[in-house]
Amino acid sequence: MVLRGDEEGFAPPFDSSLYGASFSPSTPGTEYAIEYEDCDALAAFFTLEDGASEDVRGILPEGVEPFSEPMQGGVLVARYPFSTVGEYNEFIALVQVEDTNGDMAYYIPYIYVTNDSAMAAGRELAGAPKKIADIGFDREGSVYEATMERPKGKNLLSLTATPEQRATGSMVDALLPSPTPLLSVRHLPPIEGGDGLTQLVEWYADFEFKEDEEGRKMWNGPASVTYESHSAHDPVHKLQPDTVLMGAYAKFSMELGVTEVQKEWDL
Structure with missing residues (x-):
């Protein structure tokens, strides 16, 4: 027991848990998963410019x-x-990397959300470097922005x-394997x-793409990534694209969970 009383949740404040209120503080992180329904997303995967590669190696x-x-x-x-x-x-x-086991994964240097529960769950469970931001998602004609x-x-x-x-073929499966391994x-x-504690945590996103009679509800097409202004506080511009490999829009459900600690540092 963490508190003197019986009322405890998964995350502090334990008597009014920010997330996982029906779980106890002693629940292993690998037993807690977050479920999602009726989602959609825009994505662009690309090679990095030479100069950007050096910046990204440093993080x-x-x-x-x-x-x-x-x-x-x-x-x-x-x-x-x-x-x-x-x-x-x-x-x-996302940065495509080789993890400590020699397998492909995506390291996440920057991630932003619009919800404090999602921010806390990501940071506390997986070390996902989540911050709160204003994130817009719109469509004008055939273009999503x-x-x-x-x-x-x-x-x-x-x-x-x-x-x-429709996005089909080996590139989709290579870029987004099921489940997709993530590192933070x-x-x-x-x-x-x-x-103190410093750990390299592997977690995962298990996408279940919606389907119809034509197949997976994922479409590809021209995509662009533009950094309107640089920020010393939020240097997301370090991931500067050279060649866009795939732009995509997808509809899906998803589960997020924690897999294991791959590396731990003594402080």
Whole structure:
């Protein structure tokens, strides 16, 4: 027991848990998963510019190497009208890497949400470096556009894509395997009288793409990523595209969960 009384949840404040209120504090993180329904997302996957590659190498954790040369990355903006941590929008920056086991995964250097429960669950469970931002998702004619502002009024990124044809074939499965392995660093600074903690955490996104008689509800087409302004506080512009490999719009359900700790550092 953490509290003297019986009323405890998964996350502090334990008597009014921000997420996982029906779980106890002793529940292993691998037993807690977040479920999503009726989602849609825009994404662009690309090779990185030479200069950007050096910047991105500098923010990878020890033991994590680029998966390919040239380095590849991506950005994804999603709308989650229902999840077990509430409704929210999300921006994710992705770097394709080789994890400590030699397998392909995506390291997440930057991730933003519009919901405090989603932010806390991501940071506390997986070390996902979530911050709160204003994230827009709109369509004008055939073009979808997603934007991310932080602070409000300072547009850091615009992602546009025009869905034109069904996304099929090996590239989709190679870029988004099922489940898709993700990596982030969970860090608790040391305090006098106690230990600190730094861990490389593997987690996953298990996508279930919606389907109809023509197949998976994912479409690809021309896409562009534009960084309207740079920010020292939120340097998402470090992932500067060279060649866009795939732009996509998709409809899906999803589960997020934690897999394992791949590496731990002594502080």
